[in-house]
Amino acid sequence: GAVVSQHPSWVICKSGTSVKIECRSLDFQATTMFWYRQFPKQSLMLMATSNEGSKATYEQGVEKDKFLINHASLTLSTLTVTSAHPEDSSFYICSAAGLAGITQYFGPGTRLTVL
Amino acid sequence: AQSVTQLDSQVPVFEEAPVELRCNYSSSVSVYLFWYVQYPNQGLQLLLKYLSGSTLVKGINGFEAEFNKSQTSFHLRKPSVHISDTAEYFCAVSDRRGNSGGSNYKLTFGKGTLLTVNP
Numbered sequence: 001g002a003v004v005s006q007h008p009s010w011v012i013c014k015s016g017t018s019v020k021i022e023c024r025s026l027d028f029q030a031t032t033m034f035w036y037r038q039f040p041k042q043s044l045m046l047m048a049t050s051n052e053g054s055k056a057t058y059e060q061g062v063e064k065d066k067f068l069i070n071h072a073s074l075t076l077s078t079l080t081v082t083s084a085h086p087e088d089s090s091f092y093i094c095s096a097a098g099l100a101g102i103t104q105y106f107g108p109g110t111r112l113t114v115l
Numbered sequence: 116a117q118s119v120t121q122l123d124s125q126v127p128v129f130e131e132a133p134v135e136l137r138c139n140y141s142s143s144v145s146v147y148l149f150w151y152v153q154y155p156n157q158g159l160q161l162l163l164k165y166l167s168g169s170t171l172v173k174g175i176n177g178f179e180a181e182f183n184k185s186q187t188s189f190h191l192r193k194p195s196v197h198i199s200d201t202a203e204y205f206c207a208v209s210d211r212r213g214n215s216g217g218s219n220y221k222l223t224f225g226k227g228t229l230l231t232v233n234p
Contacts, residue, residue, distance in 0.1 A: 006158070
């Protein structure tokens, strides 16, 4: 149980284009989803927290207009990187927490490369 | 605010040897504690967690951890490692107050410990 999927697993795009990453909880309802960014050989950096049906809460220093998050249902959250640039290249990981919200279950990650 | 310190960035061991990965935390409030494992180019997998009750927690793949409140530690142990245990291990804490404390149970991660098991 507690499986989280992400799609796509990797994506290459041109600078200036937008990329959407999906995060789905497959066997449970996720009241809260989190989006992280991970640079090579580093820990995870929380970008934002989203509760179903509410606006996402962004961490300090994360541009909300650049990283659009939508959590429209209890099983799906999306992260859209708008007008992507090479510095946005990274490993993006989502996690989902169930009703109690205490334990986060992570997706497999999405490798974004912006050329 | 919370912080997590993983004292060793790299731990090399031989196959079938015991291993301990150290984790200390600081927090002004009570916390929940977690260990996650990350294999190359993959997401994080939950190894084990301490929420309440017995301070010795058993997880998947033969790992266990002990919560020591007085030493604010949550060290991860395995009595005999396998080559397949080679991975990055992250210790994390979250605020017990959760939504009432405005944290949404956000996780604070350590910097990770790379466990390398050699034949």
